Amino acid sequence: MAQPSITIVGAGFGGLAQAIALRRAGFRDVTILERGDDVGGVWRANTYPGAACDVPSPLYSLSTDPNPDWPRRYAEQPDILDYLRGVADAHGIREQIRFGVAVREAVFDEQGNRWTLTTADGERIDTDVLISAVGQLSQPSVPDIDGRDTFRGAVFHSAEWNHDVDLTGKRVAVIGTGASAIQFIPAIAPKTGHLSVFQRSAAWVVSKPDSVFGERRRRLFRAVPATLGAERLGTWMYFEGITFALRMRMMGAFTRALSRRHLRRQVADPALRAALTPDYEPWCKRLLFSDDYYPALARDNVSLVVDRIDGLEPEGVRTADGALHPVDVVVFGTGFAATDFLAPMEVRGRAGRSLSEAWVKGAHAYLGISTAGFPNLFMMYGPNTNLGSGSIVYMLESQARHITGLVSWLADNPGSAVEVDAAVEDRFNAAIQRELDRSVWSRCSSWYRNSSGTVTTNWPGNVSTYRRRTRRVDRADYRLRASKSPRT
Incomplete structure (x- = not known):
C-alpha cells in the first residue's frame, strides 16, 4: 500500500480520533498541525472557572x-485535558504533532493533486490529503460593541480567560448567558x-444530575x-431516546x-423569575444544565440586566435605557462563530475557487465530510454534524x-484525488435541510x-443513523481523478 502524505489540522478530540484511526489502518506519514502548545483543542483553550462537560464522561470518551x-459523571476541564494528553501519549501521537503552527491558507494544485498549506510564519507545507479537525467551537465570537476600545478596564472572552486579572472585589460585567457563562458565573x-x-x-435551564465517581465505583470499572x-x-x-x-x-x-x-425552586423573586423565563420553544437553542446558575443570579451582589x-464607555457599560453600569472588568460569554467552518483558514480548491465562495449561501458537505470542488479535503465536525443531544465524540469517530x-x-491509487x-x-444537503426545516432548531x-x-x-437525526451512513465508503458517491503530472 502506498503511503500518501496526510496533514491533520487540530489536535483536539477530532484530530486525535483521526490520527488513531489512520495509525490502526497502517498509515504512518501523518502530521498534525496544532496552533496551541498542547493537545486538547477546546479543552486546552477553555480554562475559565467552572469549565466542565455537559455530556456524561463514559460517553464523552x-x-x-x-x-x-x-x-x-460530568468531567471538568482539567480532567478532560488530562485524558486527552493520556490518549496522545498512549498512542504515540505526540511525535506526529507540530505545536505552535497555525495554518492560514490551503490551496489545491490540480496538476499534482496536492494541497499546499501556508502557515502564519510563512512556511509552505505540501500534502496529499488535508483533514480539518478545527471543530465548530474554536473561534470565539465577540460582538461588535461601540466604544470597546475606550473602556479603561480589562476585557476578555471566556475562551481566552485572562487569569492574570484578579476579580476579587471587582465590579465585573458578563455579557452573554450561554453554556460557558452559566458555568463561570457561579464560580x-x-x-x-x-x-x-x-x-x-x-x-x-434544567438540573444537572452530576455525581462523584467514588473509588469503589472506579475500582469496579477497572x-x-x-x-x-x-x-x-x-x-x-x-x-x-431524547433525539x-x-x-x-x-x-x-x-x-x-x-x-x-x-x-421556581431556585429563584424566589417573581421579577427575576420572569426575566429568566425564555420566550421561545425549548431545545430551539442549546439546552443548559446547571444547579448553581440560578442561585448565583439571586445573590445580593449580582444583578441581571x-x-x-x-456601548462601552471608559467607566462601564451603557444600556439602551440610558443607564451607565460602572464596571472594572468585562467578560464576554458570547460563545463561538460556529457557522464559520475552517476559519480562519482560507481554502481554495479546484480552479482556485474559495470555500467561502462555495458556501456563500451556507456551509454544506456530504456527510459533513466532503464538499464538491475540494478534492482530498476532509472535515471532522464539519457542517451539519453537531448534535442537539448526545456526544459529539461518537460522531467524530x-x-x-x-x-x-x-x-x-x-x-x-497513488497520486489520485x-x-x-x-x-x-x-x-444529501437538500434532504437534511428538509428535515431541519421541520426541526425545533428552525423555530428561533x-x-x-x-x-x-x-x-x-446540526445533524437532524440520531447518531446511530449517522454511524450507519458513514460505516463504509460508497465509491459511487465520489469521483476519483488521476494526477495530471508525474510524481517526482
Whole structure:
C-alpha cells in the first residue's frame, strides 16, 4: 500500500480520533498541525472557572480509550485535558504533532493533486490529503460593541480567560448567558464586589444530575471493564431516546415544565423569575444544565440586566435605557462563530475557487465530510454534524472511520484525488435541510443557524443513523481523478 502524505489540522478530540484511526489502518506519514502548545483543542483553550462537560464522561470518551478513572459523571476541564494528553501519549501521537503552527491558507494544485498549506510564519507545507479537525467551537465570537476600545478596564472572552486579572472585589460585567457563562458565573460571583450579567435572551435551564465517581465505583470499572461499557451504552441509548423524541416534537412540553419547576425552586423573586423565563420553544437553542446558575443570579451582589447594550464607555457599560453600569472588568460569554467552518483558514480548491465562495449561501458537505470542488479535503465536525443531544465524540469517530476509508482508496491509487460528486452532495444537503426545516432548531435565532437562517451546524437525526451512513465508503458517491503530472 502506498503511503500518501496526510496533514491533520487540530489536535483536539477530532484530530486525535483521526490520527488513531489512520495509525490502526497502517498509515504512518501523518502530521498534525496544532496552533496551541498542547493537545486538547477546546479543552486546552477553555480554562475559565467552572469549565466542565455537559455530556456524561463514559460517553464523552473515545471508544478506543475507555477511562475507568473519571472522577465524576460530568468531567471538568482539567480532567478532560488530562485524558486527552493520556490518549496522545498512549498512542504515540505526540511525535506526529507540530505545536505552535497555525495554518492560514490551503490551496489545491490540480496538476499534482496536492494541497499546499501556508502557515502564519510563512512556511509552505505540501500534502496529499488535508483533514480539518478545527471543530465548530474554536473561534470565539465577540460582538461588535461601540466604544470597546475606550473602556479603561480589562476585557476578555471566556475562551481566552485572562487569569492574570484578579476579580476579587471587582465590579465585573458578563455579557452573554450561554453554556460557558452559566458555568463561570457561579464560580466568580462569590469573589466579585458586584457582578452585572447582561442577558439578551433567557435560556432554558434544567438540573444537572452530576455525581462523584467514588473509588469503589472506579475500582469496579477497572476490574470489570464491561461495567464501564454498560454505563456508556446506557447513556448512549438515553440520548438516542431524547433525539428521537426531539424529532417527533415530543420534548417541548416536558422540558418546559421541568425547567420552570427548576426555576421556581431556585429563584424566589417573581421579577427575576420572569426575566429568566425564555420566550421561545425549548431545545430551539442549546439546552443548559446547571444547579448553581440560578442561585448565583439571586445573590445580593449580582444583578441581571436585560436592557440592550448601547456601548462601552471608559467607566462601564451603557444600556439602551440610558443607564451607565460602572464596571472594572468585562467578560464576554458570547460563545463561538460556529457557522464559520475552517476559519480562519482560507481554502481554495479546484480552479482556485474559495470555500467561502462555495458556501456563500451556507456551509454544506456530504456527510459533513466532503464538499464538491475540494478534492482530498476532509472535515471532522464539519457542517451539519453537531448534535442537539448526545456526544459529539461518537460522531467524530464515525467520521474518522469514513475518512480513513477514503484515504485507503487514495492509497490504492497513488497520486489520485477523490471528491464527492456534486449531485450526490446536493441531494444529501437538500434532504437534511428538509428535515431541519421541520426541526425545533428552525423555530428561533441561535448559533445553530447562519445569517440567512439556515441550520448549518446540526445533524437532524440520531447518531446511530449517522454511524450507519458513514460505516463504509460508497465509491459511487465520489469521483476519483488521476494526477495530471508525474510524481517526482
